Amino acid sequence: MKTIGRRRRMTPGPAPARRRAARHRLLQRLRADDGAAVAEFPMVAVLIVMIGLLIVQAALIVHTRNTLVDAAVQGAHHAALVGSTPQDGAERAERLIDERFGNGLDVAATATQAADGTIHVHVTATLPLVGLYGPSGTLSAAGRALDEESM
Numbered sequence: 001m002k003t004i005g006r007r008r009r010m011t012p013g014p015a016p017a018r019r020r021a022a023r024h025r026l027l028q029r030l031r032a033d034d035g036a037a038v039a040e041f042p043m044v045a046v047l048i049v050m051i052g053l054l055i056v057q058a059a060l061i062v063h064t065r066n067t068l069v070d071a072a073v074q075g076a077h078h079a080a081l082v083g084s085t086p087q088d089g090a091e092r093a094e095r096l097i098d099e100r101f102g103n104g105l106d107v108a109a110t111a112t113q114a115a116d117g118t119i120h121v122h123v124t125a126t127l128p129l130v131g132l133y134g135p136s137g138t139l140s141a142a143g144r145a146l147d148e149e150s151m
Contacts, residue, residue: 061127064105065139068123071096072109072143075121079111080145086111089121093143097125117150 071093079089090111097107105125113119124140 057130061139064101064125064127065141067097067100068125068139068141069143071100072121072123072141073145074143075109075111075123076119076143076145079113079119079121080147082148086113086119086121089119089145093121093123097123113147117147118144119147120144 074096075089075091075093077089078084078092079086090109093109093111094107097105097109105127107123107125109121109123111119111121121143122140123142124138126136127139129135129137
């Protein structure tokens, strides 16, 4: 022991040196990135899979909407032909949707003829909101055409 002024100071001996070395090794292990990939992969993989499923679901919804719009327009054009009734257009729209999706969608199509000769076909379908199954929502589309007989 050395005496400095009135205080006694202990010089580090072998025991404190071992503690410092052990502490240094512990800090090095805590700062190291060993094994981080094992923990990061599942977290990142879940996010990537979720984003992929959301993209597929969005594509399914857009595809269904575009098909409904096309069927409504085609039904209106069919009903506008000479010799066809508005009900023929509604049936055509339903048939086109059934050909595309089978019985997967509950579809209802209505057709009306306005006083100015415009035929309106309105298509409503229930669309699964989660994949092809699960809770459903309603999606509707409309198409119009000018009746050839009224010209």
